[in-house]
Amino acid sequence: MSNFKFLFFTAIKPAMIKLIGSAYFLFLLTPFLLGQSLSQTAKVSWGAELREPSNSTLTKVIAKTSDGLYALRLKQSTTLEGFKAYVERFDEKMNLERSEELELKYNGKVRKFEDVIRLGGQFYLLTSFHNQVQKKNYLLSK
Structure with a gap:
């Protein structure tokens, strides 16, 4: 069984490894890119200066x-x-x-x-x- 794993990894060409790595990177990046499209703009409203009690x-x-x-x-x-x-x-x-x-x-x-x-x-x-x-x-x- 260990010979099979060794043969499988030696059969993958370097170009294929780059392609798999790029696809994996894009797969991980997708949630971050989609999350930005769902964000909302913040609305800030300022009031009068607040005087806080001491301590x-x-x-x-x-x-x-x-x-x-x-x-x-x-x-x-x-x-x-x-x-x-x-x-x-x-x-x-x-x-x-x-x-x-x-x-x-x-x-x-x-x-x-x-x-x-x-x-x-x-x-x-x-x-x-x-x-x-x-x-x-x-x-x-x-």
């Missing part, structure tokens, strides 16, 4: 709607609790409409903020809690 940062856009967007703001807490998290609603001109602090305490314990996601039109707050007695970490959603 805070907009960290991510949670969701984009037809009339604005929801963003996540994290603020460094002055206590040992870590971060305070806020969901902020901006209109289409990037004017702040609403800001709501997310409650990170549960039964008197502080949970660690992980993320906020929007799924099916609903917001989900993901937090974690380390139970020192059971030596387990829990991921909680609200």
Whole structure:
């Protein structure tokens, strides 16, 4: 069987190897070329300059709607609790409409903020809690 493989590869001429290599290259290049034809032009809309509260940062856009967007703001807490998290609603001109602090305490314990996601039109707050007695970490959603 090994003699057959050796004979097969010696029977391929260098011109055939170039042809196969070129065809393989074009095959790999095709998705990249077609992907460019499906791209859309970006639309950027600038609003007024945003004055951020001190020690805070907009960290991510949670969701984009037809009339604005929801963003996540994290603020460094002055206590040992870590971060305070806020969901902020901006209109289409990037004017702040609403800001709501997310409650990170549960039964008197502080949970660690992980993320906020929007799924099916609903917001989900993901937090974690380390139970020192059971030596387990829990991921909680609200």
